Amino acid sequence: xxxxxxxxxxxxxxxxxxxxxxxxxxxxxxxxxxxxxxxxxxxxxxxxxxxxxxxxxxxxxxxxxxxxxxxxxxxxxxxxxxxxxxxxxxxxxxxxxxxxxxxxxxxxxxxxxxxxxxxxxxxxxxxxxxxxxxxxxxxxxxxxxxxxxxxxxxxxxxxxxxxxxxxxxxxxxxxxxxxxxxxxxxxxxx
Amino acid sequence: xxxxxxxxxxxxxxxxxxxxxxxxxxxxxxxxxxxxxxxxxxxxxxxxxxxxxxxxxxxxxxxxxxxxxxxxxxxxxxxxxxxxxxxxxxxxxxxxxxxxxxxxxxxxxxxxxxxxxxxxxxxxxxxxxxxxxxxxxxxxxxxxxxxxxxxxxxxxxxxxxxxxxxxxxxxxxxxxxxxxxxxxxxxxxx
DNA sequence: ACCTGAACACCGTTCAAGT
DNA sequence: ACCTGAACACCGTTCAAGT
Numbered sequence: 001x002x003x004x005x006x007x008x009x010x011x012x013x014x015x016x017x018x019x020x021x022x023x024x025x026x027x028x029x030x031x032x033x034x035x036x037x038x039x040x041x042x043x044x045x046x047x048x049x050x051x052x053x054x055x056x057x058x059x060x061x062x063x064x065x066x067x068x069x070x071x072x073x074x075x076x077x078x079x080x081x082x083x084x085x086x087x088x089x090x091x092x093x094x095x096x097x098x099x100x101x102x103x104x105x106x107x108x109x110x111x112x113x114x115x116x117x118x119x120x121x122x123x124x125x126x127x128x129x130x131x132x133x134x135x136x137x138x139x140x141x142x143x144x145x146x147x148x149x150x151x152x153x154x155x156x157x158x159x160x161x162x163x164x165x166x167x168x169x170x171x172x173x174x175x176x177x178x179x180x181x182x183x184x185x186x187x188x189x190x
Numbered sequence: 191x192x193x194x195x196x197x198x199x200x201x202x203x204x205x206x207x208x209x210x211x212x213x214x215x216x217x218x219x220x221x222x223x224x225x226x227x228x229x230x231x232x233x234x235x236x237x238x239x240x241x242x243x244x245x246x247x248x249x250x251x252x253x254x255x256x257x258x259x260x261x262x263x264x265x266x267x268x269x270x271x272x273x274x275x276x277x278x279x280x281x282x283x284x285x286x287x288x289x290x291x292x293x294x295x296x297x298x299x300x301x302x303x304x305x306x307x308x309x310x311x312x313x314x315x316x317x318x319x320x321x322x323x324x325x326x327x328x329x330x331x332x333x334x335x336x337x338x339x340x341x342x343x344x345x346x347x348x349x350x351x352x353x354x355x356x357x358x359x360x361x362x363x364x365x366x367x368x369x370x371x372x373x374x375x376x377x378x379x380x
Numbered sequence: 381a382c383c384t385g386a387a388c389a390c391c392g393t394t395c396a397a398g399t
Numbered sequence: 400a401c402c403t404g405a406a407c408a409c410c411g412t413t414c415a416a417g418t
Contacts, residue, residue, distance in 0.1 A: 089346050092221070119308040193410085384418095387414090388413080389413105
């Protein structure tokens with residue numbers, strides 16, 4: 001994305017955007033906040049807490065990776081807008097519904113949101129990279145060429161097939177599932 | 191970081207770097223691989239597996255945030271170099287030492303590495319942002335101005351103090367600790 | 381073998397001028 | 400009120416020319 005490409009696509013002067021947004025930063029944050037609002041709005045509030053959180057993470061990853069220019073910046077941005085707040089409220093309510101204490105709600109919120117936001121953003125940024133990268137975009141970020149050295153890296157060598165089979169979306173989702181396991185275990189203990 | 195600033199600082203022509211690295215990408219990856227090697231080399235192999243992994247995550251976060259230009263790109267890059275491979279081997283060996291099965295070693299490796307790499311990179315990118323951001327860099331990424339609306343966001347409103355108190359490094363480390371709890375629980379069960 | 385410096389094709393952003 | 404287009408200060412990168 002560049003302002004010149006944007007102007008070309010919209011049939012307007014590249015600098016016309018400055019009539020509507022102060023700078024690139026504000027534009028990106030407005031787009032991101034809209035995406036967040038769409039995600040939060042698409043999650044049924046009728047779902048049990050665990051399914052609700054899983055659906056949120058699932059949709060979040062899909063949307064972020066489908067909009068890689070915005071998504072790549074989602075991990076380190078605060079929009080402060082209604083979309084972000086709707087997401088925040090959705091996550092907090094779900095964790096409270098799980099039966100967690102006030103303190104635990106905030107702690108697990110920060111873990112789940114930090115995990116999902118950062119890992120999804122990394123997946124989007126990975127996908128954004130030029131084609132010069134050797135691996136397909138859905139493969140995990142570990143280099144495979146060095147895994148052929150059984151002397152220096154015996155354990156990595158022994159697990160090379162399993163490592164090569166890792167895929168970003170599966171890692172994201174199964175990782176989130178593990179976090180939800182922890183939430184559930186803590187909730188039933190309290 | 192820019193090639194012109196780099197040349198100025200090194201007292202050479204900005205384009206002299208091209209004698210040593212093909213492009214910016216190769217330079218960044220070489221720097222990152224060196225950082226990874228330093229981190230892996232600084233972890234004592236005598237430590238029990240859990241302390242070893244904690245020390246790795248701790249050092250990793252510190253180093254990545256201390257080198258934000260490189261660190262911000264660490265979440266979505268594969269160096270394929272000896273530093274990355276040393277880190278990979280270190281993590282796999284530690285998880286194997288915990289008593290995990292082959293399959294579980296790879297699964298938990300992808301979770302721990304994905305979590306640490308992505309969240310630390312987001313923290314570095316956050317720190318890299320211009321001073322126009324209202325919040326200090328060690329604060330978490332949730333907007334605070336909108337938390338004052340008890341009607342639309344009652345749960346967020348009720349937890350606003352706890353949310354405002356969140357700090358990136360604490361969230362990172364306590365999140366990693368939770369993941370290690372899961373590893374340990376799984377290991378003793380197997 | 382390594383460095384230089386002009387040049388190219390891009391960026392985001394500003395600002396006076398248009399309608 | 401909104402858009403235009405020239406201009407500014409940057410980028411990464413190439414390449415012929417120097418030592």
